[in-house]
């Protein structure tokens with residue numbers, strides 16, 4: 075058995091609002107092992123990691139690092155001693171460049187006094203290259219996509235040369251290719267004797283990369299397993315306490331076809347380069363149109379133009395037959411649009427507001443919520459309770475602040491709200507990002523139900539499994555253009571899709587034109 | 593008290609957010625007073641007496657206590673105006689200048705026979721509402737700049753304060769000042785415009801009631817109306833508000849207008865309540881004091897009311913004692929204010945205590 079580098083002994087954590095997030099947790103992490111921690115949303119994984127990283131303090135219990143009992147007062151101390159962490163929610167400074175963010179707190183110094191900017195840029199460039207992350211180190215973080223931000227977070231931790239690397243759902247927004255690249259890196263680190271603690275809801279990834287797997291449920295450990303001793307099905311059962319059917323009901327009901335979202339010749343140019351290049355497609359009632367693609371190929375901009383958060387340079391957006399090209403998001407929402415945004419913490423919630431305040435933000439002026447001036451508190455409470463139950467949002471009550479929820483539960487708040495607006499067309503960007511297998515299944519079922527009820531759904535996801543199993547039709551985006559359109563998703567393989575996503579293959583104009591329904 | 597009542601009383605959990613805030617407030621106050629005492633120990637030759645005086649002087653007569661109550665009125669209005677800004681995420685300190693210039697507007701109305709009807713209700717209302725509306729309109733200036741060009745409201749509001757003071761003082765000197773009085777003071781306000789005394793034997797005027805109404809109105813606005821909901825959400829996360837379909841432009845304008853109105857009304861009420869004539873020759877310092885009230889009041893209208901009372905109590909006490917004690921003056925109170933602000937705005941104060949208590953409770957519950 076390998077040497078123990080980190081040992082948790084009877085860790086219990088009670089948050090100030092009285093939530094018991096961890097109960098008597100005992101785990102041993104070996105040197106040079108990849109150790110996954112899995113569990114439902116709100117099980118207490120992030121909390122436990124924050125405790126190791128000295129970002130939260132355990133209420134009782136001890137941590138031993140290299141055999142010594144440690145009691146760090148801040149994460150800075152943890153970093154100094156070789157513990158690094160990539161948070162589930164980004165901790166980057168938006169107005170700083172990628173390079174500045176990465177070297178922050180450990181900047182190269184010139185002449186003993188001044189920051190060496192140039193060297194900082196060079197170091198980060200090298201770092202990115204070494205780990206095969208394609209990223210512009212001079213870009214400002216606020217302009218990056220979510221997956222790019224994730225890469226910056228990972229690089230930041232790698233830069234500090236941590237002996238123990240904690241990764242809290244690093245792959246939630248990465249594409250399979252990017253995940254592969256990251257895994258290669260992790261394996262390399264493991265060779266070098268680093269310990270990696272890995273959190274993910276994607277159990278196939280967990281199975282693929284781990285040596286050990288610890289399951290946490292309701293704040294308690296259900297045991298640590300050798301990866302080879304447990305199957306994905308067993309893990310699922312340990313995590314959600316029940317079996318999950320491998321296939322689920324995606325049957326389609328025929329509904330009257332009617333275009334709900336039409337996009338015509340949509341383009342967006344940034345510093346002279348087309349980010350979105352002349353894109354046209356239609357989403358009909360009763361269908362889920364998926365968009366696959368490596369992140370950063372124009373999907374974000376396309377979605378922002380459809381939802382009205384970004385003015386298009388040219389082209390037309392129609393929602394339910396109404397031209398909304400020149401209107402903002404309010405008008406579009408009023409016309410029947412709802413939108414699950416990519417970055418839940420930036421757009422999706424007001425973190426310091428309560429769960430119920432977050433659950434009504436997109437339809438607060440409806441009759442159900444508001445009279446002429448006053449809000450109907452009773453209705454808000456009832457409706458919140460209902461949504462909390464329906465979407466398994468784990469929270470103390472509807473008055474808890476959203477930032478006291480776990481990442482996956484925050485995501486559920488966003489999805490529940492957008493579902494509740496009873497949209498005609500839902501634009502769902504990574505709708506199950508960070509959501510555990512059980513709840514993800516539920517959300518998928520809700521999406522399918524919506525489709526069968528005659529709604530339209532535009533699904534954008536880095537999770538190929540998700541787009542392929544839910545979509546009725548599929549578009550592939552590469553370099554701002556649509557390069558593939560598939561009427562029957564069951565006829566394509568993941569590999570083939572990959573070729574389109576990487577721009578190696580492209581369909582003819584004729585084939586692509588079918589994406590538009592006249 | 594019924595058994596039920598006793599039970600719910602017992603059930604107050606000091607570790608819950610609101611009781612905890614309250615506890616924090618009391619503890620902060622306690623520490624601030626200890627600091628004051630230590631300072632008195634150093635500077636005073638009869639520290640205990642001075643200290644006791646400072647704490648109890650306003651309680652020694654009805655008149656003194658009344659003085660505390662009227663002195664809290666402008667503090668509270670300034671606090672409410674600033675609260676509106678802060679809640680919507682704007683760091684605007686223009687209440688300062690608005691307070692001054694709207695005092696001037698109020699004077700223009702209240703010394704002019706032509707505006708007055710003789711009915712005291714109508715006249716007071718006019719002398720409060722007209723400057724109030726003007727104050728709202730002035731505040732719209734930075735509001736429009738913010739909404740249209742996203743200018744930094746902090747800097748703009750500080751510049752605006754100087755400008756408003758300049759204009760106001762010019763109006764006073766050239767149009768309002770009467771001869772025969774030292775300094776620049778206006779003619780006396782017409783009797784019917786002044787606010788009535790509501791408690792005999794004190795100076796407490798009907799403006800005190802207006803203040804209470806304003807507190808309740810702001811509370812309802814913020815927490816019970818759709819508008820308030822939008823204001824709060826915008827203040828917490830602008831992106832989220834936009835994404836949800838709220839219009840920031842409209843909100844920014846409304847908030848500026850309301851805050852301007854509140855500041856101006858506070859100014860007029862102060863003037864018509866306790867002054868005979870307009871004689872301010874300086875900015876009142878209420879921009880920062882307003883911010884102080886919101887901070888001490890934990891960003892809540894009721895909190896602002898309590899903070900205004902507390903600060904007014906200490907300031908009034910110091911003012912009243914200034915003649916009889918060699919060391920006590922309003923500057924000493926600034927010290928208390930600073931200590932209080934530091935403690936109350938610190939997230940860490942008492943946190944360890946709370947954590948320990950929680951552990952005990954939760955673990956034994958299990």
Ligand SMILES: Nc1ncnc2c1ncn2[C@@H]1O[C@H](COP(=O)(O)OP(=O)(O)OP(=O)(O)O)[C@@H](O)[C@H]1O
Pocket residue numbers: 089090091093094095113114115116117118119120121122162468469477478479480481482483508510
């Ligand atoms: N700052 C906080 N204050 C109060 N409660 C919190 C706080 N952070 C988390 N919690 C609560 O602690 C519990 C565990 O949360 P944690 O974030 O550790 O879950 P998780 O396992 O990481 O879940 P997810 O998979 O959704 O990220 C949840 O019930 C959550 O509501």
Ligand SMILES: [Mg+2]
Pocket residue numbers: 119120121162242480481482
């Ligand atoms: Mg988490």
